[in-house]
Amino acid sequence: MNITQTQVSMTAHPSLIPGGTLHRRYSVDYAPAAATDVGLLDETMQNDILAALPEDELAFLLPHLELVHLPFDKELYEYGAKLSHVYFPTTAVVALLYVLADGDVTEIGVTGHEGLLGISAVMGERALGTAMVQCAGDAYKLKASVLKEAYARGGKLQQILMRYTQALFAQMAQNSVCGRHYSIDQQLSRWLLDRLDRLHCNEIKVTQEMIANMLGVRRESVTEAAGKLQHEGLIQYKRGNITMLDREGLEMHAGECYRVSKQEFDQILSTAMAR
CATH class of the missing domain: 1.10.10.10 (Winged helix-like DNA-binding domain superfamily/Winged helix DNA-binding domain)
Structure with a gap:
């Protein structure tokens, strides 16, 4: 199977209008994207974290990975929610949002094919923000319990996720700086x-x-x-x-609003991602 994304469609959603309220979706049904056993291994290469794993570590995850389509504006989880699943995007782009009491939202991070959504699950923590699909596409869905088991084994996955957590915090910090000084x-x-x-x-x-x-x-x-x-x-x-x-x-x-953030993010991940 060859996954391509030819168009990204975004429209304003009433739940994102200042003063409105963000929709709470506690149960979201996803349509599994068509895949074959033969093509599954190739498709995982579209996510940088999965692509960087040694064969034995990837082999442990493969039986549990489900290729799903993430429609635009779907809420994968909300801030503070207990995470039952994590997502490895391939062609989807997902924003991490901070939601205020009055319903206003601010973006604190963004994740695409380079990362993972639900990283706090490996530490047994709740969601750090509300994850909302901004660009429709595909992702691999994995039970949080399986990720925790794989993480506990150590190895390359553990190294990558530790570095990725550092990169996410760096991205959030830079977002805060950019919003204040640029x-x-x-x-x-x-x-x-x-x-x-x-x-x-x-x-x-x-x-x-x-x-x-x-x-x-x-x-x-x-x-x-x-x-x-x-x-x-x-x-x-x-x-x-x-x-x-x-x-x-x-x-x-x-300027630095983009350059410093990208350089730091890439530098943090480059060593960990090297196979």
């Missing part, structure tokens, strides 16, 4: 680069309202920031569709 157009530049890195494409469909909710700013501010980036020839924005025209320029515009 302009909205710089934050928008980083937000776009973070998604495009995980989608391996130059185009994303997204509304300004959704971006505003993820960044925790007013929609008008996003409109102004997108207009500035378009004026500088870095992106093209039309009818909810953003196309990156100049990646180098967009990275330069984002």
Whole structure:
């Protein structure tokens, strides 16, 4: 089976509008993606963590991995929930959100094919944030109990997950710094680069309202920031569709807000991921 993602569709959801409430989904049914026993091993290579595991460690997980499709706007788990399953994305992109008492949300992290959702399960902890699918795609679903057993065995998986936890905290810290010390157009530049890195494409469909909710700013501010980036020839924005025209320029515009975070994230994981 060959998994490809040709289009990413994003629309604003009422639950993400400031002042609204986030939908609570305690039971989510996923449609298992078609797979064959022969193709399963090849498909796991689309997730960087699974691809980095030695054959014996991957062989332990394979019988328990279920390839599922994650539709846009699905809540995989909410903050504080006990985690029964974890997810290894292949083509999906999932945002980790912090939800305030009044229903407002702020993005604190993002995960794609490079990572794992539900990392706190290995320590028996509850969810660190609310996980919401932003870009529909596929992922491998695994029982948290199986991951804990594999982690307890030590080996490569344990090393990778320890490093990945460090990388996640670094990402969250950088998000906090960027939100406080960088302009909205710089934050928008980083937000776009973070998604495009995980989608391996130059185009994303997204509304300004959704971006505003993820960044925790007013929609008008996003409109102004997108207009500035378009004026500088870095992106093209039309009818909810953003196309990156100049990646180098967009990275330069984002500055340390993107560069430092990416370098640190990549550096932390590079050694652990090496096979």
